[in-house]
Amino acid sequence: MHELLLPQSLSRAEALERCRHYLATRFRRFRLAQHFLPREARDDFIALLAWQRLGRELAGRADGFERRRGLEELATELDAALDERARSAAGLALSFAVRRHELPQELLRRPLLEWKRDEALATFATREALLAHARALAVPEGRLLLRLTGKQSPRNEALADALAIALQLTSWLADLAGELERGCLRIPIEELTRGGLELAAVLAGRERPALARTVAAHVDWTRKFYAKGWELCRELGAWQGRELAFVLRWHAATLSALEQARFDALRGPPPSGWLRLLACALTSLSSPAAPRLT
Numbered sequence: 001m002h003e004l005l006l007p008q009s010l011s012r013a014e015a016l017e018r019c020r021h022y023l024a025t026r027f028r029r030f031r032l033a034q035h036f037l038p039r040e041a042r043d044d045f046i047a048l049l050a051w052q053r054l055g056r057e058l059a060g061r062a063d064g065f066e067r068r069r070g071l072e073e074l075a076t077e078l079d080a081a082l083d084e085r086a087r088s089a090a091g092l093a094l095s096f097a098v099r100r101h102e103l104p105q106e107l108l109r110r111p112l113l114e115w116k117r118d119e120a121l122a123t124f125a126t127r128e129a130l131l132a133h134a135r136a137l138a139v140p141e142g143r144l145l146l147r148l149t150g151k152q153s154p155r156n157e158a159l160a161d162a163l164a165i166a167l168q169l170t171s172w173l174a175d176l177a178g179e180l181e182r183g184c185l186r187i188p189i190e191e192l193t194r195g196g197l198e199l200a201a202v203l204a205g206r207e208r209p210a211l212a213r214t215v216a217a218h219v220d221w222t223r224k225f226y227a228k229g230w231e232l233c234r235e236l237g238a239w240q241g242r243e244l245a246f247v248l249r250w251h252a253a254t255l256s257a258l259e260q261a262r263f264d265a266l267r268g269p270p271p272s273g274w275l276r277l278l279a280c281a282l283t284s285l286s287s288p289a290a291p292r293l294t
Contacts, residue, residue: 001073002054002057002058002070002073003018003022003089004018004019004022004050004054004088004089004090005054005073005074005077005088005090005091006088006089007087007088008087008088008089009087010089010092012092012093012096014089015047015088015089015090015092015093016043016046016047016093018089018093019046019047019049019050019051019089019090019093020034020046020050022050022053022054022089023046023049023050023053026053026057027053034046036243037243038148038149038240041101041148041149041150043093043096043097044096044097044100044101044148045145045148046093047090047093047094047096047097048094048097048103048144048145048148049145050090050093051090051093051094052111052141052144054074054090055071055074055111055112055115058070058071058073058074058115059071059115059118062182063119063182067119068116068119071112071115071116074112075109075112077090077091078091078094078108078109078112080095081094081095081098082095082098082105082108084099097148101147101148102147103144103147104144106140107140107141107143107144108140108144110136110140111136111137111140111141113136114133114136114137115137118133121133121184122183122184122185123184123185123189123199124185124186124188124189125188125189125190126188126189126190127188127190127191127221129188130186130187130188131165134165134168134169134172135161135165137168138164138165138167138168139160139161139164139165141164142160142161142163142164142167143157143160143161143164145160146160149236149240151235151236151237151240155235156232156235158229159228159229159230159231159232159235160229160232161229162225162226162228162229163225163226163229163230163232163244163248165225166222166223166225166226166229166248166251166252167248167251169186169218169221169222169225170222170251170252170254170255171251172186173186173215173218173219173222173254173255173258173265174254174258174265176215176265176266177265177266177267180202180203180205180266183203185199185202185203187214187215187218191214191217191218192214194214195210195211195213195214195217196210197210197211197214205266208264208266211265211266212262212263212264212265213263215258215263215264215265216259216263219255219258219259219263222255223252223255226248226252226290227290230245230248230289230290232244233245233248233288233289233290234288238288241288242288244288245283245288245289249283
């Protein structure tokens with residue numbers, strides 16, 4: 001069982017501290033970044049971010065018994081958190097956030113259902129099928145985070161949906177090599193066919209120039225979701241909008257790095273470091289406006 005799901009006798013402060021420590025071990029510079037979260041909802045952001053990261057970690061395990069057991073344990077603790085009887089650090093911290101912000105159960109459960117279904121999804125025939133998968137995983141997370149800002153509205157939810165999909169597609173592109181090693185391909189088969197590629201060749205690491213052309217088209221498609229949702233930065237206000245702009249610029253820079261690498265996604269995740277951090281931070285502080293994404 002994951003350390004954040006172990007039954008323990010904890011106070012809310014202790015549960016939050018364990019969630020904070022967990023995020024610090026998964027994200028570089030999180031201890032610095034957490035201070036830029038909205039002060040009035042900082043603890044709830046930490047609880048929700050830890051829960052979402054934990055779910056993705058468990059879902060990222062190799063298919064099999066351990067993955068299924070991890071997701072079942074997460075589902076059981078979610079039920080406990082919603083019923084205010086959680087005993088783990090993750091469940092207890094989440095329970096407070098759920099009650100304080102009236103977070104919808106459906107948005108918390110939907111990614112879990114999709115992760116369980118994901119074990120049977122190795123490839124996707126069309127963009128529509130891949131988009132539906134990305135939407136089921138990422139849109140609930142984006143809407144829950146939006147609720148913590150107190151700025152939810154039909155328009156803002158639509159903008160958040162586009163950004164959540166953009167981030168999910170970016171994540172898959174950045175880890176295309178790792179996904180292939182796990183036997184998964186997050187680029188539609190129809191795009192491979194259009195580029196004259198066969199699935200077997202991609203899985204074997206052959207035809208890299210042709211795959212690069214397909215990745216380039218996928219990057220362009222992903223950038224359109226960033227452009228579609230970037231207006232949310234202005235809707236959130238001066239400070240929160242700049243914070244969101246930084247997050248978006250950081251991830252959009254992955255696409256630019258792929259472009260610089262001539263779309264050779266099989267080289268692994270593009271490097272990131274302090275130079276990217278400073279560039280994204282300074283640009284976002286000056287303006288939350290969208291960069292030229294295409």
